[in-house]
Amino acid sequence: xxxxxxxxxxxxxxxxxxxxxxxEFEAHLQSSREGAVGGHGTVESSTGGxxxxx
Amino acid sequence: xxxxxxxxRRWRSIALALWTCASxxxxxxxxxxxxxxxxxxxxxxxxxxSYYYExxxxxxxxxxxxxxxxxxxxxxxxxxxxxxxxxxxxxxMGSDIDKVHVEVRQGIGTGFGKxxxxxxxxxxxxVNAIHSWESDYFSWFGGVRAGYLFNQKNTGVSLGVTGVHDxxxxxxxxxxxxxxxxxxxxxxxxxSQILTxxxxxxxxxxxxxxxxxxxNPYRVPKIGPLPDMEAPPDTRIRHNLEFTASLYAPxxxxxxxxxxxxxxxxxxxxxxxPELRIYQELGRDFGLRLRARYYLQGRxxxxxxxxxxxxxxxxxxxxxxxxxxxxxFHSIQLGGRISFALTAFERSFLRFxxxxxxDLSFDHQWTTVDSTSxxxxxxxxxxxxxxxx
Numbered sequence: 541x542x543x544x545x546x547x548x549x550x551x552x553x554x555x556x557x558x559x560x561x562x563x564e565f566e567a568h569l570q571s572s573r574e575g576a577v578g579g580h581g582t583v584e585s586s587t588g589g590x591x592x593x594x
Numbered sequence: 595x596x597x598x599x600x601x602x603r604r605w606r607s608i609a610l611a612l613w614t615c616a617s618x619x620x621x622x623x624x625x626x627x628x629x630x631x632x633x634x635x636x637x638x639x640x641x642x643x644s645y646y647y648e649x650x651x652x653x654x655x656x657x658x659x660x661x662x663x664x665x666x667x668x669x670x671x672x673x674x675x676x677x678x679x680x681x682x683x684x685x686x687m688g689s690d691i692d693k694v695h696v697e698v699r700q701g702i703g704t705g706f707g708k709x710x711x712x713x714x715x716x717x718x719x720x721v722n723a724i725h726s727w728e729s730d731y732f733s734w735f736g737g738v739r740a741g742y743l744f745n746q747k748n749t750g751v752s753l754g755v756t757g758v759h760d761x762x763x764x765x766x767x768x769x770x771x772x773x774x775x776x777x778x779x780x781x782x783x784x785x786s787q788i789l790t791x792x793x794x795x796x797x798x799x800x801x802x803x804x805x806x807x808x809x810n811p812y813r814v815p816k817i818g819p820l821p822d823m824e825a826p827p828d829t830r831i832r833h834n835l836e837f838t839a840s841l842y843a844p845x846x847x848x849x850x851x852x853x854x855x856x857x858x859x860x861x862x863x864x865x866x867x868p869e870l871r872i873y874q875e876l877g878r879d880f881g882l883r884l885r886a887r888y889y890l891q892g893r894x895x896x897x898x899x900x901x902x903x904x905x906x907x908x909x910x911x912x913x914x915x916x917x918x919x920x921x922x923f924h925s926i927q928l929g930g931r932i933s934f935a936l937t938a939f940e941r942s943f944l945r946f947x948x949x950x951x952x953d954l955s956f957d958h959q960w961t962t963v964d965s966t967s968x969x970x971x972x973x974x975x976x977x978x979x980x981x982x983x
Contacts (some may be wrong), residue, residue, distance in 0.1 A: 541748055545791040548842045552933070553849030553873030554794060563656055565644045566957075569974065573963070573974050575891050575919050576857035576865035578780075578800045578834040 605734070613679030613704050626816040629674060637662035642953075649969030655680040657978075667710075667721070677728075701726030701733075716743040730763040730811075741784070752784035756766050764811040774807030799810030802832035815898050826896065826920075831860040831967040847875040859892075863920065865891035883935040885957070888927075893922040918963050929957030931976075950981040 541549075549553065571577045634792035638661045646653040659673040707720030717740070725737040737756030743749070760776040779802070786796040809824040836855045845851070855867040869887040876882055896913040897920040932954055939948040958973045 541788045541791050542746070546788075547795065548784065548789065548844060549793050551842050551847075551849055551873070552875065553851045553871060553883070554840050554842055565642065565657065565976065569646055569653075572943075573919055573961075573972075574889060575863070575927075576834075576855070576859075576867065576889075578631065578802065578832065578857075591834075594630045 601829040606725060606727075606830070609723070613723075616704075616706060631740040633665050635662060637983055639981045639983070640973075642976055644974060644978075646970035646972065646974040651679065651681045666966070667708050669705075669706045669707040671703075671722075673701075675701045675726075677701075679839060697728060699726055699728040699731070714744075714746060716747065717741070730765050732761040732763075734840075737780075737831070739782075748788040750784070750786040752782070754780070754782035754784075756780045756782075759869045760805055762811060773811040775866075776804065776806035776808060778802060778804040792844065796838040798834070798836045800832070800834035800836075800981045802830075802834075803826045804832070809915065810917065813916055815914055824915050824917070825911075825913055826894075826915050827861065829860070833858050836964075846859075851874040861896070863891060863894045865889065879935040879937055881935075883931040883955075885929045885931075887929075888924070888926055890924040891922060895919040897921045899903075918968055921964050923961060923963040925959055925961035925963070927957055927959040929955060931955035937978065946983070949983070950979055952979040953977070 567577075595637060609690065616823060618628060626719065637755065639659075641658045642656070644653075644655040644657070646655075657673065657675040657678050659671055661669065661671040663669045679695075679697045679699070681697075705722030705726040708719045710719070720739045722737050722739075724733070726735075726804075727731045729867060734748055735756065735758045738753060738875045739754040741750060741752035741973070752884060756778075756779070756792045758778045758780075761777060762773045764771045764773050781801045783800075784796070784798045786794065788794050805828060808828060808830055811822040811824075815824055833859050833883045834855060836853070837852070838853050840849060842848070849872070851871040852868040853867075853871070855865075857865040857867070867887065867889050868883065871883060871885045874882045874884075874921070894915070896915060898916045936947050936950040936952065939945050953976065955976045956973065957975075958971070960971055961968070962970070
């Protein structure tokens with residue numbers, strides 16, 4: 541794909557970083573309620589805390 | 595090795611001093627190279643307020659992040675968050691002090707990065723660190739990442755390494771007791787490919803090694819006639835494999851995004867997570883995002899479930915947990931988000947805000963998890979905004 545063909549690649553949803561900070565909150569919620577952790581561009585920034593449980 | 599609360603605070607002071615030195619170096623580096631660039635600084639201010647509700651617990655989380663990029667391409671960010679957790683269940687909050695119903699976790703983070711142009715290709719290097727603390731939990735996190743874009747920037751590969759060190763305490767009537775440390779290392783490999791002007795594909799693999807105290811010092815599963823301390827294994831190895839694809843339809847200005855994650859770990863917990871997101875542009879200023887997520891997991895081999903209780907005799911010393919999230923269950927999550935660009939301010943004295951975007955999202959989840967405190971339904975809302983400058 542040439543540089544001048546990239547207009548649509550900047551649209552919402554074509555780039556995940558648009559929800560980065562909100563995604564961190566959601567990832568933390570999921571890590572406190574689900575056994576599987578990680579993926580979807582997240583990293584395991586903490587293994588527990590902030591949820592009343594590990 | 596045990597670390598006292600005083601030591602935790604000393605480490606925080608040392609980290610603050612290191613961050614200050616890094617910031618001074620960052621500013622000095624920029625001044626030294628000012629002649630290489632146009633002299634324009636750019637950045638983004640981002641803030642969110644999140645709210646989570648389930649039967650016994652509510653969580654409020656205000657967060658903020660400031661990111662700046664120097665004319666020479668150096669990036670820096672600082673962030674802050676606070677978790678305010680209110681619970682009507684002492685078992686959920688995990689303390690034997692009846693009065694403790696509200697707990698606050700705070701976290702600060704910072705990161706530095708730079709993109710280096712190598713011919714037509716790009717090498718992006720970044721480091722980041724996060725420290726969070728609450729009355730009974732302290733966490734130190736650091737990571738480095740390298741990403742390389744090539745093939746006319748159509749193909750990307752990345753490698754990330756992170757480390758975490760947590761100190762776990764227990765609030766009790768006789769004071770705060772140290773329970774143990776938890777250490778972890780994560781390796782992340784990523785791949786991305788632009789396939790056509792409207793289609794992208796990504797894949798990633800994540801390996802996590804955790805060792806130390808991996809349980810909850812407050813959770814007391816009932817083994818035989820009496821409750822006993824939770825005792826999970828002291829190591830855990832996680833594997834994540836994920837795939838993402840995004841497709842843009844110019845005719846309707848719609849993006850379809852699919853995501854799938856396959857997870858397994860050394861505790862015999864396996865999970866799959868498919869997710870579909872649809873982004874719809876509505877005129878010039880509005881955007882809508884709908885999402886459906888399904889999560890399915892099996893149980894760990896040592897998770898207590900109702901019919902298992904009789905299998906554990908008094909004096910049993912093997913691994914055991916009553917953690918609901920280590921049991922087998924599935925959940926469905928449906929959500930929506932609306933975004934509003936503040937372009938209407940372009941012709942007013944508030945035009946500084948005209949590049950900003952406000953977001954409001956709402957997600958509802960139904961789960962079959964076997965827990966009296968989690969409940970079978972929960973929801974969360976996020977209100978926030980981004981302001982590039």
